[in-house]
Amino acid sequence: xxxxxxxxxxxxxxxxxxxxxxxxxxxxxxxxxxxxxxxxxxxxxxxxxxxxxxxxxxxxxxxxxxxxxxxxxxxxxxxxxxxxxxxxxxxxxxxxxxxxxxxxxxxxxxxxxxxxxxxxxxxxxxxxxxxxxxxxxxxxxxxxxxxxxxxxxxxxxxxxxxxxxxxxxxxxxxxxxxxxxxxxxxxxxxxxxxxxxxxxxxxxxxxxxxxxxxxxxxxxxxxxxxxxxxxxxxxxxxxxxxxxxxxxxxxxxxxxxxxxxxxxxxxxxxxxxxxxxxxxxxxxxxxxxxxx
Amino acid sequence: xxxxxxxxxxxxxxxxxxxxxxxxxxxxxxxxxxxxxxxxxxxxxxxxxxxxxxxxxxxxxxxxxxxxxxxxxxxxxxxxxxxxxxxxxxxxxxxxxxxxxxxxxxxxxxxxxxxxxxxxxxxxxxxxxxxxxxxxxxxxxxxxxxxxxxxxxxxxxxxxxxxxxxxxxxxxxxxxxxxxxxxxxxxxxxxxxxxxxxxxxxxxxxxxxxxxxxxxxxxxxxxxxxxxxxxxxxxxxxxxxxxxxxxxxxxxxxxxxxxxxxxxxxxxxxxxxxxxxxxxxxxxxxxxxxxxxxxxxxxxxxxxxxxxxxxxxxxxxxx
Numbered sequence: 335x336x337x338x339x340x341x342x343x344x345x346x347x348x349x350x351x352x353x354x355x356x357x358x359x360x361x362x363x364x365x366x367x368x369x370x371x372x373x374x375x376x377x378x379x380x381x382x383x384x385x386x387x388x389x390x391x392x393x394x395x396x397x398x399x400x401x402x403x404x405x406x407x408x409x410x411x412x413x414x415x416x417x418x419x420x421x422x423x424x425x426x427x428x429x430x431x432x433x434x435x436x437x438x439x440x441x442x443x444x445x446x447x448x449x450x451x452x453x454x455x456x457x458x459x460x461x462x463x464x465x466x467x468x469x470x471x472x473x474x475x476x477x478x479x480x481x482x483x484x485x486x487x488x489x490x491x492x493x494x495x496x497x498x499x500x501x502x503x504x505x506x507x508x509x510x511x512x513x514x515x516x517x518x519x520x521x522x523x524x525x526x527x528x529x530x531x532x533x534x535x536x537x538x539x540x541x542x543x544x545x546x547x548x549x550x551x552x553x554x555x556x557x558x559x560x561x562x563x564x565x566x567x568x569x570x571x572x573x574x575x576x577x578x579x580x581x582x583x584x585x586x587x588x589x590x591x592x593x594x595x596x597x598x599x600x601x602x603x604x605x606x607x608x609x610x611x612x613x614x615x616x617x618x619x620x621x622x623x624x625x626x
Numbered sequence: 627x628x629x630x631x632x633x634x635x636x637x638x639x640x641x642x643x644x645x646x647x648x649x650x651x652x653x654x655x656x657x658x659x660x661x662x663x664x665x666x667x668x669x670x671x672x673x674x675x676x677x678x679x680x681x682x683x684x685x686x687x688x689x690x691x692x693x694x695x696x697x698x699x700x701x702x703x704x705x706x707x708x709x710x711x712x713x714x715x716x717x718x719x720x721x722x723x724x725x726x727x728x729x730x731x732x733x734x735x736x737x738x739x740x741x742x743x744x745x746x747x748x749x750x751x752x753x754x755x756x757x758x759x760x761x762x763x764x765x766x767x768x769x770x771x772x773x774x775x776x777x778x779x780x781x782x783x784x785x786x787x788x789x790x791x792x793x794x795x796x797x798x799x800x801x802x803x804x805x806x807x808x809x810x811x812x813x814x815x816x817x818x819x820x821x822x823x824x825x826x827x828x829x830x831x832x833x834x835x836x837x838x839x840x841x842x843x844x845x846x847x848x849x850x851x852x853x854x855x856x857x858x859x860x861x862x863x864x865x866x867x868x869x870x871x872x873x874x875x876x877x878x879x880x881x882x883x884x885x886x887x888x889x890x891x892x893x894x895x896x897x898x899x900x901x902x903x904x905x906x907x908x909x910x911x912x913x914x915x916x917x918x919x920x921x922x923x924x925x926x927x928x929x930x931x932x933x934x935x936x937x938x939x940x941x942x943x944x945x
Contacts, residue, residue: 371737422921428683432877433920435870439913447906558748558866565741600752603745610742611730 338469351583357560376557382536411532568619672844692864694849880928
């Protein structure tokens with residue numbers, strides 16, 4: 335095994351892993367604010383890719399199409415929270431999970447009706463001429479993926495640590511009742527969390543669409559991987575979700591390259607299970623010290 | 627009325643209804659839909675014990691269903707074992723696998739448990755897809771012989787209906803009894819508060835594991851019946867999507883209710899068949915019903931039914 339191909343696996347893994355991380359980040363934002371695991375998170379990623387393709391096909395220039403896709407998905411996130419989540423805010427966690435599953439079926443169904451069952455591609459943002467170094471090749475699009483992921487991470491970090499809204503959302507995650515008593519509008523924060531996580535997911539979907547192609551049903555698998563990413567990193571920890579996604583992507587890419595491409599997902603999940611058995615709250619999760 | 631008397635009465639009414647249903651249905655197609663519904667109900671009754679009573683979530687029960695179907699199918703079709711022996715081995719083997727998986731997995735809780743069971747399901751489903759030499763890969767395992775009991779093949783759909791119905795009734799009776807037993811009380815204590823249950827001396831790890839294995843055995847039984855009914859098994863029937871559907875059946879039927887589990891399974895098996903009429907928007911309607919059901923019937927069909935029954939009783943007493 336030469337250095338070049340190892341490097342190649344690493345690049346592929348980190349690129350795909352960044353999208354898993356973004357999806358995981360979406361899960362984390364909603365979970366932290368509302369305590370809900372949103373099974374429709376993968377559909378936001380799908381919407382990003384598909385809406386981007388649709389806007390581009392309608393003649394909108396590419397950069398504008400990307401922004402439009404993210405904006406439309408954000409709106410879908412707000413709509414979902416308003417219509418399905420807010421009226422039943424006090425429902426039990428498992429009921430809320432079923433509602434998000436229903437929402438994901440609904441979103442997927444609408445996408446299938448609107449765009450059909452075909453697979454679509456978006457043009458690469460800055461050409462397809464690979465950048466070569468040390469025997470490995472890297473598509474410029476991979477740089478876009480990594481750059482946008484890093485940018486979003488930094489933006490979210492400063493949003494949560496230094497804006498009024500971000501800190502309000504964090505407060506909701508610690509204790510919604512106390513947050514409400516401090517004058518924070520908890521239900522508005524819940525809606526904001528759905529919008530932000532839809533935007534983050536859609537951004538991931540639209541920047542990955544040129545590399546992995548997109549279709550109405552890609553959200554299921556991406557949602558699964560995103561959930562795995564935030565469990566791997568420790569649920570509720572945004573940095574953990576991003577890191578978990580990248581670890582997952584790298585594992586998958588090395589598993590496919592070195593062991594077996596057919597079993598790459600199985601290898602990833604076996605490692606994930608073994609890790610959970612050793613560390614039951616993920617890599618960076620807090621201990622499960624719970625008050626009786 | 628005491629709970630056990632009520633259960634007995636309920637089971638009697640159910641058996642009567644089940645036995646008469648084929649005569650009320652005009653179409654053979656409905657009978658085969660009911661058979662599939664019974665397979666699902668067998669799994670969901672077990673899963674409801676795990677989720678509704680023991681309070682442990684599983685997103686991987688499709689895998690146990692698949693293991694039952696594939697192991698029995700392969701043993702009978704490829705290695706020519708008698709169907710009875712193949713089925714029995716499949717059920718025992720699945721139970722053993724569940725036991726081995728359950729010990730480390732059930733130490734996890736909440737969303738981590740969901741992830742672990744989901745991961746197990748995904749791994750098993752990949753093996754079904756990729757171990758082509760044994761499973762036939764994505765296109766499926768064919769040539770599985772029809773179910774036979776004591777040397778007699780269960781040939782017609784109607785006789786298969788009664789065999790499956792009897793199996794389901796047995797599973798229901800067993801579960802209803804279990805809930806009334808010492809174990810059932812322990813499970814309810816466990817669901818309310820694991821710590822409190824442990825403090826009064828309930829061996830929670832053992833009880834959780836027992837229910838997990840039992841629910842996997844039920845799922846395997848359903849899988850065996852499935853494989854020898856359709857004569858065919860494909861990985862897509864046992865994947866993540868099916869595991870999620872099972873969870874939906876449990877919740878929409880009503881947690882912690884054997885009757886709710888059966889109602890949820892039958893309702894959600896029949897629903898897509900009725901929605902065929904909507905063609906393109908079938909999945910939209912399905913998703914919509916799921917959401918509305920959860921918004922307006924938060925405790926499921928069973929909860930809704932008992933609320934209506936109570937309201938009726940109150941009104942009758944007033945008159």
